[in-house]
């Protein structure tokens with residue numbers, strides 16, 4: 420009998436806290452080789468923190484992340500740096516070096532981490548740029564001379580240069596028009612098909628999540644949960660999320676605010692009252708309350 424495949428990434432009972440603020444609580448997720456996992460959820464629920472914890476840029480307060488049987492937090496700096504080369508990142512703002520040309524940006528990791536001859540590096544830069552639909556005519560330009568969509572594609576080309584096994588995307592379609600968003604979706608799908616990479620995509624973009632992912636995890640902000648509630652509202656294939664029986668999930672998928680505006684107003688009023696009470700108790704004048712009331 421065939422032994423079941425071990426997931427490539429195992430996130431087990433993960434918790435992350437910053438001071439008194441708990442951001443992630445009891446998170447269990449497994450990602451198989453070749454999966455595209457989309458992590459969705461409203462602003463501030465901890466998506467980016469989760470991505471950073473996977474890379475050990477943030478340390479867990481509880482639980483662990485295991486990548487290919489390795490716990491990054493237990494590795495020495497040098498070994499950690501080596502293992503991180505198995506990952507590629509596509510950051511929200513493309514995070515290119517402004518003072519470097521596009522060529523220098525895309526070639527950067529190869530120049531830093533390999534002894535490849537410049538001719539080989541040039542060929543790879545050309546191939547990767549072509550793969551994301553960019554011509555080599557842009558190589559002498561600086562990032563500021565490109566559109567947002569072009570910069571994101573340069574960011575993807577750069578992330579692929581070291582032939583990573585896993586690509587992490589943080590909000591890859593944010594700030595792009597619907598056509599360019601779909602170009603990025605197609606590139607994420609194409610990258611997985613061509614290079615067999617495993618992808619983890621943090622996104623607000625439901626359309627994108629439904630199109631690119633074979634697994635979706637929806638997180639919820641801890642502050643809105645009871646102590647015993649699970650922070651993962653949904654975990655499963657995209658086809659199951661649209662008919663999922665949880666109003667919080669339905670609202671997010673449909674992009675409906677419903678009672679949220681009232682709720683935000685109530686929270687704001689409660690905060691203002693609390694400030695007013697404490698300042699009148701201390702005899703001080705609370706200018707914040709006056710400013711808020713006036714607006």
Ligand SMILES: Nc1ncnc2c1ncn2[C@@H]1O[C@H](COP(=O)(O)OP(=O)(O)OP(=O)(O)O)[C@@H](O)[C@H]1O
Nearest residue numbers: 437440442460461462463464465466467468469623
């Ligand atoms: N290094 C840090 N120190 C303290 N608090 C942090 C740190 N990083 C993130 N946080 C807090 O953790 C919470 C979750 O942040 P995170 O960036 O993961 O949210 P998100 O779901 O990605 O939001 P968005 O969709 O708006 O990008 C926020 O309240 C944020 O202020």
